[in-house]
Amino acid sequence: MPSDLTLKTMNAIHRAMLKISGGRVGWQASKMPVIELTTTGRKSGQPRSVMLTSPVQEGSTIVVVASRGGDDAHPAWFLNLRDNPDVEVVLQGKPKQRMRARVATPEERTRLWPIVTTDHKNYAGYQTKTQREIPLVLLEPPA
Numbered sequence: 001m002p003s004d005l006t007l008k009t010m011n012a013i014h015r016a017m018l019k020i021s022g023g024r025v026g027w028q029a030s031k032m033p034v035i036e037l038t039t040t041g042r043k044s045g046q047p048r049s050v051m052l053t054s055p056v057q058e059g060s061t062i063v064v065v066a067s068r069g070g071d072d073a074h075p076a077w078f079l080n081l082r083d084n085p086d087v088e089v090v091l092q093g094k095p096k097q098r099m100r101a102r103v104a105t106p107e108e109r110t111r112l113w114p115i116v117t118t119d120h121k122n123y124a125g126y127q128t129k130t131q132r133e134i135p136l137v138l139l140e141p142p143a
Contacts, residue, residue, distance in 0.1 A: 029053050030120065035062060036090040037139070039080035039101075050077045055116045055123065062089060062099070062139040063112060070129030078135060089139055097141070104136040112136055 028034060032053040041048045056063040066078035074082075081087055081101040090096045104112060113136065117124040127134050 030122070032120065033057070033091065035064070035139075037064065037077060037081075038088040038090075038096075039077050040084045040086070042080050042083040048077065048080060050075075052077070055120045056112060060141050062091075063104075063116070064137045064139065065116060065123055065126075066135040066137055067123060067126040070126035070134075072130050072132060074132070074135070078137065081137065086142075087139065099139045100142045101137050101139050104138055108138070109133075109136050 030053060032055050035052055035054055036049055037052050038047050038049045040046070052064045054062050054064050066075055068075040068078075082103070085101045087099050087101050088096050089099050116136070117127075123134070
């Protein structure tokens with residue numbers, strides 16, 4: 001499983017690619033759009049940003065997968081938004097927007113998980129590595 005240092009390094013490299021290329025490189029990965037998700041740190045109260053892929057978008061809803069590469073622990077960003085669901089999201093070419101995060105209901109997950117794993121088999125592989133059910137998180141415009 002990737003260490004925290006590995007994940008932070010990957011995110012730093014990704015941000016550097018975006019900056020160096022003027023945003024021309026880095027907004028797609030594994031045939032998925034990349035988003036920058038900013039949560040509020042559950043311990044620090046400070047903004048925390050992470051680059052994530054989104055395997056599914058439905059209308060204004062963006063779906064992200066809290067896989068952490070199949071680790072038994074949830075990713076820090078997931079724990080942050082679970083405690084404070086008010087987040088900010090940046091998509092390629094769009095201004096930062098406020099969104100509200102929530103974990104997919106069991107019915108939503110039952111419908112979405114096959115869509116995610118059919119097109120992006122790595123997520124199915126991650127699920128086989130862990131006993132926890134990997135959450136799908138829906139990022140939606142605030143009501």
